[in-house]
Amino acid sequence: MANIISDETIEYVGILAKLELSGEEKEQAKKDMGSMLDYIDKLSELDTDGVEPMSHVFPVENVFREDIVTNGDEREAVLKNAPGEKDGMFAVPRTFD
């Protein structure tokens, strides 16, 4: 089955992925995703009825700990990596009008 990716799908996936693609990139993405999905469709040949989806290979359980701060104050070092900083806080673009 050949997967045809519509313009709407690419728009929608672009919103989910938070990516802004140029016209050319969109065409390429449609082609690439179509051929990848054609390939992934191979999995439908396998009967997986009754098979439990495996997210982790070992039967590990959630790891809990007490909510105690163990690291020191790294605010200055952390903020040094921020593209925008003001008064010891991350500076972000205006979010509400």
Add this chain to the structure above:
Amino acid sequence: MRREKRTACLPYRVPLTKACRGYWLPTHGNGDQWTDMEEKTVDILKYTAVELAEKIKAKEVTVKEAVEAVFARIEAKEESLHCYVTLDKEGAFQRAEEVQKKIDAGELTGRLAGVPVAIKDNMCTEGMLTTCSSKILGNFLPTFSAEAVRNLEKAGAVILGKTNMDEFAMGSTTETSAYGVTRNPWNTEHVPGGSSGGSAAAVAGEECYFALGSDTGGSIRQPAGYCGVVGMKPTYGTVSRYGLIAYGSSLDQIGPLCKDVTDCAAILEAISTHDPKDSTSISREDTDFTKALVEDVRGMRIGIPRDYFGEGLDSEVREAVLAAAETLKEKGAVVEEFDLSLVEYAIPTYYTIAAAEASSNLERFDGIKYGYRTESFEGLHNMYKKTRSEGFGPEVKRRIMLGSFVLSSGYYDAYYLKALKVKALIKKAFDDAFAKYNVILGPVAPTTAPRLGESLSDPMKMYLGDIYTISINLAGLPGICLPCGKDSRGLPIGLQLIGDCFQEKKLIQTAYTYECARGKFGVPDAENRGKAVQKTEESEGR
């Protein structure tokens, strides 16, 4: 202090002559005027990591001499190979002095004390640039080091710098790096493999004694194969992923790239620790891997999957791998062919799961907390989109798009959930195989290293090259790759051994026994390294 370090950690984009002047030692020339120092430099580089640590302990070599030798080699080779994104020369010499003192005081006695190491650029190193070979992290200075890196520091290793890789470890050639391609030391027209290509090339090109890589779908083993070095992906959960910048969290594992199996065991032993900071870290008591360096495979049951020798496998690779199996048989192993099954479903399963996890993991790169932010934008969402679109390369965007799609409502069950079910079937197929065999033997890749530029033109073709490596990530298994020959063009051929979960020791024992039978594999440009080294090699009968 941090600011000083920042200038000390020169990104490789700074011309190396400037960065390294002062420690420059000529290692190449017409070979007529070798001085004692030059001869010593060449000799020092020849040692494996474990051998070097022994020489340092015996006071035959100092840590500073080892670091000098490596930087001299880097000066000579880096322009053509480009293994590193960042070099920290100043830091390395400073560290060498500290380590030497501790060795002299008897505080550091381990197998890696004083040994210079390179770290793949997706592992955080405190105060040292960590870019993931991406524009979006071009100026990122971590405030902490990855647990695996800290373990090496505790063992007394000296960090040289950060190695080039495919952007966010997405790729099989190291060509998707935002900072240029790395070249294969055996033939610079060919790729080193990927995504840990910089680490593999640095080991093969003797620009470090060993390196750390990460393996999500073969990213340690395949470049090890292409570059003729030893690479190992341990059982999932053996090495902490804390501080490893995530690609596919359920698949990622850190492991060594090194000169031989002995080094591999020693490095793995040093980095395998239980870490409460990684919730998938497993508490193991059998991490004394060097105990498995035993030359004996009598009774070892080795299975060769027929499915790994079908269409697409290069005939020279097939011959070399089967010859290695024959060698192990002669040493007493029981070698049999069998059908593993489901091999052709591993790639679509892997790319669904890896892309899904990547799309989620890479959401954190939004231009707020660290890294690149676009110049001009209108509002928050436009800033996110422009930052990410300008910051990520094409392969990363391709996988984020695919991952977002397979996780989107309406497609989640058909693609993502389906892949998780097939993953369960693949794990079951391996469980059945390991009920019969101790070790599975096969090639690491269908061909030797492709030429530069050949792979990126057709992503699907590049993905197909991962066929022998990715299923073991899906099943969480350990795998080791070591060289077993060269093709007619002189490019190394990789042998892959796969073990059941937690059976690294069986792999190390089998690999070690094979390596003893094979003898030294050699280095890429021995003939260009001057008389001193040639003489040694002749006398060793390489």
